[in-house]
Amino acid sequence: MLTRSALEIAQEQLLEAAQLAGASPEIVQLLAEPQRVLEVQFPVKMDNGTTKFFKGFRVHHNYVLGPIQGGTRFHPEETLEDIKALSLWMSIKNAVNQLPAGGGKGGIKCNPSELSKGEKERLCRAYVRAIAPMLGAMKDFPGADIGTDIETQSWMLDEWEQMHGMRHEPAAFSGKGLLLGGSAGRPSATGLGVSLAVIETCAKLGKNLAGLEVAVQGFGKVGSWAASLLSRKGAKIVGVSDIGGFIHNANGLDPDALLKYTQEHNSVDGFPGGKSGAKEQIFSCPCDVLIPAAVQSAISEDNASDIKAKIIVEGANGPITPNAEKLLNENGVVVVPDILANGGGTVIAYLERVQGTYNYYWTEKEVHIQYEKMFKDIYNQLYSLSSQKKISMRMAAWSIAISRIEEGVRLRGWI
Ligand SMILES: NC(=O)C1=CN([C@@H]2O[C@H](COP(=O)(O)OP(=O)(O)OC[C@H]3O[C@@H](n4cnc5c(N)ncnc54)[C@H](OP(=O)(O)O)[C@@H]3O)[C@@H](O)[C@H]2O)C=CC1
Numbered sequence: 001m002l003t004r005s006a007l008e009i010a011q012e013q014l015l016e017a018a019q020l021a022g023a024s025p026e027i028v029q030l031l032a033e034p035q036r037v038l039e040v041q042f043p044v045k046m047d048n049g050t051t052k053f054f055k056g057f058r059v060h061h062n063y064v065l066g067p068i069q070g071g072t073r074f075h076p077e078e079t080l081e082d083i084k085a086l087s088l089w090m091s092i093k094n095a096v097n098q099l100p101a102g103g104g105k106g107g108i109k110c111n112p113s114e115l116s117k118g119e120k121e122r123l124c125r126a127y128v129r130a131i132a133p134m135l136g137a138m139k140d141f142p143g144a145d146i147g148t149d150i151e152t153q154s155w156m157l158d159e160w161e162q163m164h165g166m167r168h169e170p171a172a173f174s175g176k177g178l179l180l181g182g183s184a185g186r187p188s189a190t191g192l193g194v195s196l197a198v199i200e201t202c203a204k205l206g207k208n209l210a211g212l213e214v215a216v217q218g219f220g221k222v223g224s225w226a227a228s229l230l231s232r233k234g235a236k237i238v239g240v241s242d243i244g245g246f247i248h249n250a251n252g253l254d255p256d257a258l259l260k261y262t263q264e265h266n267s268v269d270g271f272p273g274g275k276s277g278a279k280e281q282i283f284s285c286p287c288d289v290l291i292p293a294a295v296q297s298a299i300s301e302d303n304a305s306d307i308k309a310k311i312i313v314e315g316a317n318g319p320i321t322p323n324a325e326k327l328l329n330e331n332g333v334v335v336v337p338d339i340l341a342n343g344g345g346t347v348i349a350y351l352e353r354v355q356g357t358y359n360y361y362w363t364e365k366e367v368h369i370q371y372e373k374m375f376k377d378i379y380n381q382l383y384s385l386s387s388q389k390k391i392s393m394r395m396a397a398w399s400i401a402i403s404r405i406e407e408g409v410r411l412r413g414w415i
């Protein structure tokens, strides 16, 4: 079977949505490719005294609506092509979430689980020095993604501030520690958005949250928070997978105990609160809601027909291929798209940028109340457009985003 790259998929989504939005051909041309790309190779001293060279990327997809926002991914199979796709999705995500921000993404081809803490820190610092021409508080505000976390973001900010004579610049990186100017509520932000997407969708479909059966692929920052928050609202987490395996319990798993177990054993596999299996079993797991929160193209024609859930909420970026989505639509599955469902990370990163700029910080409650309001307004707008025009929520979101970017382009006088 011919498999398409994430970039080809993102560009196909762009073409379909541009047609729906009546966008001009210049906008399609502008958005099909990034505005600025940097590919670097840089040295890092390893603990054993050798030097290893790493490949890194930072892509500014589109800066029409404001400074670039988007995470940094550490992954052994990272490619520039994937980062370009993720950066296009960021431009669309930031636009539909009404942020004054453009979209971008970065990454390093590396396996973080094979690096010591010291090697990871030197890697982060070397990466910041290598991509420095792309960075700056009102230029590009890199956040976290797969393989990056509060620690990596804090090292990156520190390197940036040291490079500038210890000038305090908390709005230069997102997802850092609270004492360095991070935002309260950022660690749970993306999982919170995913949980709100489940709650709103159930409300629209008349489904009760109590006892709702939820399965989650990927138990990292996004998946673990989504599972924990939904469980606190009465949902039952029946299945969870990661690279190491799958854990199932029809009576419900305890997400907080599972997180503690994965921190000690590096995988959900073997968790005593459920029955272990192969990671692929997550897709055939009986449940009401499936949350793919791992990598792109996880749901394809190969496994889409196995899915029992009638609601899929995309925690990951691009987890469903277009052909799989067609099959899911035919089977009556409602899909809440990534650019809405996982927008909590970038929206609260934006709130972090605002707080960092003023060096004045809000409580977690204030941050989350602000985000929840923004989320509900945008969800309802997309839901209405999707119902009125009989288009998917994904296409409703993309067409609104493209129209916003086109308006910005016209204001700038580019077309
Ligand atoms: N962090 C954020 O704020 C945001 C993240 N996203 C997207 O959410 C997704 C997850 O990101 P995040 O939680 O931050 O990343 P993490 O690195 O924190 O976690 C990734 C999780 O996915 C698992 N995983 C990776 N590959 C597979 C696979 N093939 N099968 C099953 N599980 C797999 C990992 O398993 P293991 O632990 O075994 O390695 C891990 O549990 C990504 O697509 C990211 O782009 C989107 C918006 C914001």
Ligand SMILES: O=C(O)CCC(=O)C(=O)O
Binding pocket: 069, 070, 071, 072, 093, 142, 143, 144, 145, 174, 175, 317, 342, 343, 345, 346, 349
């Ligand atoms: O800006 C951030 O902190 C991360 C957002 C992101 O990378 C995403 O939404 O995929």
